[in-house]
Amino acid sequence: MAERAVLGVHRGRQGGAGPGAHPSIGGRRRSLADRIGERGLYLLSLAAASLSVVIAGGLVAKVLAEAWPALSAFGLDFLTTSAWDPVHGRFGAAAFLFGTAVSSFGALLIATPLSILIALFLSELSPRRSRGPIAALIELLAGIPSVILGLWGILVLGPVMRDTIEPALHDTLGSIPVLGNLFGPDYSIVGMLPAIVILTIMTVPIVSSLMREIFATVPAATKEGALALGATRWEMIRTVVLPHARPGMVGAVILGLGRAVGEAIAVTQVIGGTEGIRANLFLPSDTLASRIAGQYQGATSDLQIASIAYLGAILLALALLSNGVARLWVRDAAGAAA
Amino acid sequence: MIRRRLVAVVAAAAVVAMTAAACGTSDASSTGSGGGSGPLTGAGSTFIAPLMSKWQSDYASRTGVTVTYGAIGSGGGIEQITHRTVDFGASDAPLTPDQLKAAKGVIQLPWSLGAVVPAYNLKGVPDHIKLTGPVLAAIYLGTIKTWNDPAITKLNPGIRLPATKITPVYRTDGSGDTYAFTDYLSKVSPAWKSKVGVGTQVRFPAGVGADGSSGVAGAVTSTNGAIGYLTIAYVTSSHLHYALLRNAAGRYPEATVEAINAAAATARSVPPGGVSITDPPASAPKAWPDATFTYVILPKKTPKAAALKRFVNYALGPGQSFANDLGYGTLPPRVVADDKRALQQVHG
Numbered sequence: 001m002a003e004r005a006v007l008g009v010h011r012g013r014q015g016g017a018g019p020g021a022h023p024s025i026g027g028r029r030r031s032l033a034d035r036i037g038e039r040g041l042y043l044l045s046l047a048a049a050s051l052s053v054v055i056a057g058g059l060v061a062k063v064l065a066e067a068w069p070a071l072s073a074f075g076l077d078f079l080t081t082s083a084w085d086p087v088h089g090r091f092g093a094a095a096f097l098f099g100t101a102v103s104s105f106g107a108l109l110i111a112t113p114l115s116i117l118i119a120l121f122l123s124e125l126s127p128r129r130s131r132g133p134i135a136a137l138i139e140l141l142a143g144i145p146s147v148i149l150g151l152w153g154i155l156v157l158g159p160v161m162r163d164t165i166e167p168a169l170h171d172t173l174g175s176i177p178v179l180g181n182l183f184g185p186d187y188s189i190v191g192m193l194p195a196i197v198i199l200t201i202m203t204v205p206i207v208s209s210l211m212r213e214i215f216a217t218v219p220a221a222t223k224e225g226a227l228a229l230g231a232t233r234w235e236m237i238r239t240v241v242l243p244h245a246r247p248g249m250v251g252a253v254i255l256g257l258g259r260a261v262g263e264a265i266a267v268t269q270v271i272g273g274t275e276g277i278r279a280n281l282f283l284p285s286d287t288l289a290s291r292i293a294g295q296y297q298g299a300t301s302d303l304q305i306a307s308i309a310y311l312g313a314i315l316l317a318l319a320l321l322s323n324g325v326a327r328l329w330v331r332d333a334a335g336a337a338a
Numbered sequence: 339m340i341r342r343r344l345v346a347v348v349a350a351a352a353v354v355a356m357t358a359a360a361c362g363t364s365d366a367s368s369t370g371s372g373g374g375s376g377p378l379t380g381a382g383s384t385f386i387a388p389l390m391s392k393w394q395s396d397y398a399s400r401t402g403v404t405v406t407y408g409a410i411g412s413g414g415g416i417e418q419i420t421h422r423t424v425d426f427g428a429s430d431a432p433l434t435p436d437q438l439k440a441a442k443g444v445i446q447l448p449w450s451l452g453a454v455v456p457a458y459n460l461k462g463v464p465d466h467i468k469l470t471g472p473v474l475a476a477i478y479l480g481t482i483k484t485w486n487d488p489a490i491t492k493l494n495p496g497i498r499l500p501a502t503k504i505t506p507v508y509r510t511d512g513s514g515d516t517y518a519f520t521d522y523l524s525k526v527s528p529a530w531k532s533k534v535g536v537g538t539q540v541r542f543p544a545g546v547g548a549d550g551s552s553g554v555a556g557a558v559t560s561t562n563g564a565i566g567y568l569t570i571a572y573v574t575s576s577h578l579h580y581a582l583l584r585n586a587a588g589r590y591p592e593a594t595v596e597a598i599n600a601a602a603a604t605a606r607s608v609p610p611g612g613v614s615i616t617d618p619p620a621s622a623p624k625a626w627p628d629a630t631f632t633y634v635i636l637p638k639k640t641p642k643a644a645a646l647k648r649f650v651n652y653a654l655g656p657g658q659s660f661a662n663d664l665g666y667g668t669l670p671p672r673v674v675a676d677d678k679r680a681l682q683q684v685h686g
Binding site: 083084085086087088150151154155158159162188189190191268269271272273274275284286294295296297298299300301302304 | 410412413414417437510511536537541542546547553557
């Protein structure tokens, strides 16, 4: 049962097709062609599966080998040092870890509720005829090349941020104790907040379309049952749709996180590339991926190349970690749902 | 202007895609022809790109040889020639010792030159305000914070400078512009030299970072009070203002071709490690203080030696005639002679 919920999307569809879709062949003696086909399919899929393992393994090995000079020079201090000085050969990832965490978390903080609302609207609330066009428009956002989005970030979003949005945020939220430090009082056209906004724009199409698919797997009979028992639309969504979809929703958010953590080019353009760790969201910062994209090609020393590879290794480790956490989480949620 | 930038970015993306495709073919063709008249591929500096496109069409009509060039940035050019995925690389900064070692047997020859200027955007203030190197360094060190700082107003009598905050803008990617700029600041400011130093990538203590020339121009254009370093051609085409810099002779020349040439004339010879013409001596009163050479990087041993030598000889000779119209300086005869001598090291 748990497995069925994890694979929500596919199982749900297949369930709709019914067991009649698979003609039973178990009883009959298989022909030679069938057996060769069976064997061939097995070998092909085995090769494909092992290929992905080999590629992933090779990737990890290559990144670690490239990063080795920095690993041996800085060790784990690399993670807690905030320095990036190619001229004097001092490197550390702390500021980029901070920037990556804040920008991705910030983007998901906005993108998750937005995506849930969009997906609910498209799958449950909107008139059937308008769903296709709206969904297509949202997915169109995902097709914008990130370099164009980044340029828009500097030329259009940046000035609006600095002149209107950031002062407004400072005036309304800046006086809250502790939390107010996030908002001002210095404004800038490039910085953490523009990066968060750009990442939100990039993650919403993915997360919302995944969630829409997930909501579509909720059996119509169950939803109708809830409505027939006198539930309102909202009660139906709260008691039937959301609990059924929860594991898949967590998966969708984790995929969005992957997108946000890994996005490089657009972030490089709008985040402002500095190494400081500062509370003010309006000031420039930098992320792991953005630093790799910005400096790998022009790296001036072997140690710098190794340090950039070290950043890549951290990014890989983060990807593995978030994937692992997501799997555990989805399994737990699925268990709870069952 | 915004639209033009977008077009430029799209065009750059297309060029990168084309180079990538061209790289695939260059390996195949380099094994085939014995260095005859096959096509040449190069990649690197965006600074040389406008001149290169003139060279490409002119060279093709003279000799029938196609030269493909990907303006992917100096760092990318160094990377590609190191892995020999192109026939030549182009970089605005000479290779560092580590890069030279990694590239195994390459030579770098200056083949054009230009000026890096501090562009600014300051509402109500005219073009060509005056700055000195140490003041510019202090701005980028974050010690001069506003435009009406006495250090700046003193240099600009008669101009009302506002109390606007200065936002220094720098390149976050590896850049020849950054190299020329930091090379200049290191020569004129001991504080800069000790705290920051010279390089295509350095740790800027103040300001905001932007990606590529288009990023810097974009940030300067959209920020009142911003200052950013760009090549003169980029500043002219983006209709930005730029500050005049005091040279060693105490003059404030504009960054014209003559001013670039005057700086270049101070280059005595071209050592293998590259040559710096920033902060030229007072004996060159017309010289722009932040002029810089841009380099072609050639493998010493290559099956395309003959074709490469022919093309570089063209670029050093007839190719120079296009330079001035595009805002580049003219290579001094002494540098051309040194280049031609060094070019003999390239063999099959």
